[in-house]
Amino acid sequence: MKSTVCRVRFAPSPTGPLHIGGIRTALFNFLFARNRGGEFILRIEDTDQARFVPGAEQYIIESLKWCGIQYDEGPDIGGPYGPYRQSDRKAIYREFAERLIAGGHAYYAFDTPEEINAKRKAAEASGNTFQYDWSTRRQLNNSLSLSSGESKKRVESGMPYVVRFRMPENDEVSITDLIRGEVVFRTGLLDDKVLFKADGLPTYHLANVVDDYLMKITHVIRGEEWLPSLPLHILLYKAFGWEDVMPSFAHLPLILKPGGQGKLSKRDGDKLGFPVFPLQWVDPVSGEVSSGYRETGYLPEAVANMLAMLGWNPGTEQELFTMEELIRTFSLERVGRSGSRFDPEKAKWYNQQYLKRKTDEELAAMFMPVLASRGIERDPGWIAKLVRLIRERIVFPQDMWEKSFFFFQAPLQYDQQMVKKVWKNHTAEIIGALSVQLLEVTDFSSTVLEEKIKSFAERQHMGTGQIMAPLRLLLVGSGTGPHLFDLMELLGKDETVRRIQKGLHEIH
């Protein structure tokens, strides 16, 4: 029987773009599910109307798609346990909240946010902290302190209320986290969390537990920021009587900022000098643009690989993994416990590794749109040849232009430092003579050119370097670039000679 298929979920809240930490959580869920032949579900947790950001859900979906993280059930593709958007499940939750109240695990609370805030302020003023918990709830406005008739009257009269969990005064919750081992909490220190808000929607805690139960989730893999609310969640499962189907929990270490002040956050945007989002994001209100890995030139497979290695490792020295390999190798046992500082340099290295694995044709295909945007159109075969000459020196596809622009335009100016360095008294004369000879070369290929130019240098009793450096300067305008003879071949005889003539006039 296949009763033990695992089902995991990624449950982001559409309050803005997903950042790479969120992507990593999704990735680990995905890898875990695929590794065990289970299902991976995307569930949108949009119970906070105030923080809803238009476009965020679509962004999340596109980001996952781009990274190669496919889910089996989700808001856009449906599935047997839908709907997968909590706002569409609104009708479900109230009943569960009431069930909790009936069982004595929760209660109605009528305190207004203002009243609670005032309590907090007052406590703060006297150096204390106010907490809505077993020690204070008797003094507050709720169905535990009020007579049952009074609270019933209030509820029925339509007075705003919330439902709070009745956190036990003296209990201990112990649970084995798949990553952290045994974790113990004393309930007396915990507060009576709101489960159901006055706006008729559940809070994360209720919705999350109810949905995980309803969707038959077997493993909850989420960020470490959720660890403090784990006891609440466990107690909820118990209160509902779902203990026997309660999922296992795994709390992932956080991704920290490179600088070292806390976890990476959405608000970091571009402030850190590298993208924190998978895709570019334009804030719908402010119009502020935050760059994305995709637009910066990162390959999705590089991003996935890089993210996988943040907090997880295979225990071998392998660092480059295809998604298939990650799926095969992944396990929660090899996820570390401590937070990882994100390293933008390593991210670049990963990208370069993946770029190196592309064929000339693939790189050419990436380059053509860049050229097109500059009004340049060339034969794909020719572009592939060009790409071959520059591919070793790029980190991003965009770098290809910077490394090859001189193929499309003769130098407008010449690097003066290089001119000083390589331009000697007789240089112009000698190169002039060479260019005449080049005109006679019928097979203008790299190998032939190399042979011709080397023998020319010999006849002039010069080092080849003394010829090649000025030649490069003339052709490219600077001292660096691809292999000179390959460059000449690709440029072709006419253009090569034209540039030499032009340069000879302009350099003194």
Place this chain on the structure above:
RNA sequence: GGUCCGUUCGUCUAGGGGCUAGGACGCAAGGUUUUCAUCCUUGUAACAGGGGUUCGAUUCCCCUACGGACUACCA
């Protein structure tokens, strides 16, 4: 403040009672390439501190320090 989690090179990490503490990124040097890049070689650099336990602790235990998360009618 309270609760919980964590701590191996600058960074990501392997390891785990006895190892020259391994790899990768970065950085540095050398070699190849008459340039640059690639590539190769080498180097750089770590077990937070203090107590235990032990013949022996980086590894196990405790404390301290430091870091982090959480502490909303947000997720």
